[in-house]
Amino acid sequence: MDALSLDEFIALEDELSDEEKLVRDTTRRWVSERFLPIVGEHFENATFPDEVAREVAELGLFGGSLPPKYGCAGMNQVAYGLAQQELEYGDSGLRSFVSVQGSLCMFPIYRFGSEEQRTKYLPKMAAGELIGCFGLTEPDAGSDPGSMKTRATRDGSDYILHGQKMWITNSPIADLCIVWAKTDGDDAKDIRGFIVERDREGVECPTTHHKMSLRASHTGEILLDEVRVPAENILPETKGLGSPLACLNQARFGIAWGALGAARACFDEALAYGNERIVFGKPITAKQLIQKQLADSATQIALGQWMMHHLSRLKDRQGGRILPYQVSMAKRNNVAIALEVARTCRSILGGNGISAEFASIRHMLNLESVYTYEGTHEVHTLIVGRGLTGQDAF
Amino acid sequence: MKILCCVKQVPEKDARIRVADSGDWIHSEGLAVAISECDRYAVEAALRLKEAVDGEVAVLLVGGEQGSKSVKEALAMGCDRAIHVITDELTRSDPFVISKVLAKAVEDEGFDLVLTGQQSDDLGYNAVGQMLAQHLGMSHAQIVLSVDPVEDGRIRVSHELDNALIETIELSLPAVLGVQSGINDVRYASLKGIMQANSKPQKKVTLEELDLSAEDLTPKLRIEKVGFPVRTSQAEMIEGDAAAAARTLVDKLRTEAKVL
Ligand SMILES: Cc1cc2nc3c(=O)[nH]c(=O)nc-3n(C[C@H](O)[C@H](O)[C@H](O)COP(=O)(O)OP(=O)(O)OC[C@H]3O[C@@H](n4cnc5c(N)ncnc54)[C@H](O)[C@@H]3O)c2cc1C
Numbered sequence: 001m002d003a004l005s006l007d008e009f010i011a012l013e014d015e016l017s018d019e020e021k022l023v024r025d026t027t028r029r030w031v032s033e034r035f036l037p038i039v040g041e042h043f044e045n046a047t048f049p050d051e052v053a054r055e056v057a058e059l060g061l062f063g064g065s066l067p068p069k070y071g072c073a074g075m076n077q078v079a080y081g082l083a084q085q086e087l088e089y090g091d092s093g094l095r096s097f098v099s100v101q102g103s104l105c106m107f108p109i110y111r112f113g114s115e116e117q118r119t120k121y122l123p124k125m126a127a128g129e130l131i132g133c134f135g136l137t138e139p140d141a142g143s144d145p146g147s148m149k150t151r152a153t154r155d156g157s158d159y160i161l162h163g164q165k166m167w168i169t170n171s172p173i174a175d176l177c178i179v180w181a182k183t184d185g186d187d188a189k190d191i192r193g194f195i196v197e198r199d200r201e202g203v204e205c206p207t208t209h210h211k212m213s214l215r216a217s218h219t220g221e222i223l224l225d226e227v228r229v230p231a232e233n234i235l236p237e238t239k240g241l242g243s244p245l246a247c248l249n250q251a252r253f254g255i256a257w258g259a260l261g262a263a264r265a266c267f268d269e270a271l272a273y274g275n276e277r278i279v280f281g282k283p284i285t286a287k288q289l290i291q292k293q294l295a296d297s298a299t300q301i302a303l304g305q306w307m308m309h310h311l312s313r314l315k316d317r318q319g320g321r322i323l324p325y326q327v328s329m330a331k332r333n334n335v336a337i338a339l340e341v342a343r344t345c346r347s348i349l350g351g352n353g354i355s356a357e358f359a360s361i362r363h364m365l366n367l368e369s370v371y372t373y374e375g376t377h378e379v380h381t382l383i384v385g386r387g388l389t390g391q392d393a394f
Numbered sequence: 395m396k397i398l399c400c401v402k403q404v405p406e407k408d409a410r411i412r413v414a415d416s417g418d419w420i421h422s423e424g425l426a427v428a429i430s431e432c433d434r435y436a437v438e439a440a441l442r443l444k445e446a447v448d449g450e451v452a453v454l455l456v457g458g459e460q461g462s463k464s465v466k467e468a469l470a471m472g473c474d475r476a477i478h479v480i481t482d483e484l485t486r487s488d489p490f491v492i493s494k495v496l497a498k499a500v501e502d503e504g505f506d507l508v509l510t511g512q513q514s515d516d517l518g519y520n521a522v523g524q525m526l527a528q529h530l531g532m533s534h535a536q537i538v539l540s541v542d543p544v545e546d547g548r549i550r551v552s553h554e555l556d557n558a559l560i561e562t563i564e565l566s567l568p569a570v571l572g573v574q575s576g577i578n579d580v581r582y583a584s585l586k587g588i589m590q591a592n593s594k595p596q597k598k599v600t601l602e603e604l605d606l607s608a609e610d611l612t613p614k615l616r617i618e619k620v621g622f623p624v625r626t627s628q629a630e631m632i633e634g635d636a637a638a639a640a641r642t643l644v645d646k647l648r649t650e651a652k653v654l
Contacts, residue, residue: 002410002412003410004410005409005410007410007424007426008410008424011424013424013425013426014424018462018463018466019466019588019589019591019592021426021463022463022466022467022470022583022588022591023585023588025406025426025428026467026582026583026585026588027585029582030582058582058584059582059584059585060584060585060586060587061585064585068586068589068590072586073584073585073586073588073589074586074589075585075589079585079589083585
């Protein structure tokens, strides 16, 4: 019998508008022509192709769901999600680059910033002329960001920021940092967001080395040594921990889509490889055990797709909002299944599966970061658990 | 310069193609579709000409409702307006009928230059452009590699001849050109452009509105059967020393396989 494609199982093609399909296809074409040929080498060398920033910006991928009046594409949630999926088909580092700029830096300026801040920063960030990073995590505050130590002390018309942020994507190349710090007291409700330009005195962003995951991505620290910023740099609408979490929820939604792209890349590779790989006189895809692995992987990818389409349409209908519990459920599930799919596909490739000449091991290693950042798998388990029981188990 | 670009929508390049039960066509339900490869290069060439000499680029597509995806892509790339002849009847039609429909859709528009792809990814007849030029009474060149405007309503065109010869000629406008793939770097439609494509003028006409004669709509060609090439395991060993074997190989590639 002629084989079906996984897309025929998923059968969403006719559910998409022309615009949604074009966003997907255009991002896919760009990733396959411009990014896939170079990513393997960057991963091995632990570098990121900074030159793609301009092309990503020209395509309109930065802040893609924000309004056109700030130079953004104004995509709906389905189109936005499909784009994230195609980016992560390339590499989780590429999707992270775009997520951080859009969901973690442009979004807070859009959502919590003044109109003046929006017009000052958003068009330049959409154009890739300014690159941002998002500083929440600290050496002693990851899953529990409410316990952060970074302080912003009022001094006349300025604030003095002092503290240390670590594991910050893009910090080594950032022009501006969205820094979260406590202002008046030591409570999570005292957390406010600040725009800190990189060239201010006392700011340093050293690179974090020795990463075995997300190697094609800049990661670093933000060291703030008595950094003086004018009060106009505060994001006026930020109030407590809920503000950075609102940004994270935007990004997590994109990750839930993106992880499916990484899984799909591994699945496509393993299926194509398995069809050609003859063992004991037959392609390995003719073996029951391999078929089970493919069936499990395909089922998980399809379930993830159906979930994200539903949640995205819901988000569009509800003016951009869904329950944070729904986002947690999606991020938790899709990253976990992507990691499982990547490991399975890597094994289908046999010895070749550990070579960076193939994509599966790269995705597998990357997904370990994705599993941990933006709320670890366990943290999302606890969020969903709290939603289901009404009881806090943190 | 008024430029028209004819664009065909075909199954995506890596789409899983299966033969329909009828045996004379492919299974097309839920199939991802895209602009045919050569036509993309034609759109890019048209946009570059417009940027060089000023004017407008219109895109023309004949096909079902789903053709709107490709129409919008061309608009998002930078075309100014679109004409979409909406019909489900002509998917399997032959170059004669298609070229008649294309000609009729634009005969009163007064285009200076009409670009088509050299051939389509699916049926690959390589004949629509030539026939269109005939119907519209325009000059014509095929396998076009570059187009440059020169004065007095003329253009300079270089195109491929047999044996990889390249000829450069001057043509008087109006003209129809069949564009070869790979001649330029095709731009990506921006996502912003995609989201705003719908704000550009799109004229939709039905086949009935074009008022074609029964003869114009009668194909000269009928598809009886489609299928995949049968896999065979014929292999031929070329004997002899390396230089002689290489010569034989080149000769066979040229005369038997006809790929050189
Ligand atoms: C490559 C990469 C890029 C990153 N980019 C950014 C960025 O741009 N900006 C930013 O602010 N941060 C970033 N991070 C940081 C990331 O968000 C944190 O690493 C993450 O939140 C976990 O925090 P932690 O590392 O301190 O782990 P910890 O909080 O110390 O967690 C350690 C372990 O304990 C578990 N755990 C924690 N609490 C509980 C509990 N209550 N019950 C059971 N188990 C629990 C966790 O799930 C985990 O398994 C990045 C991280 C990586 C790896």
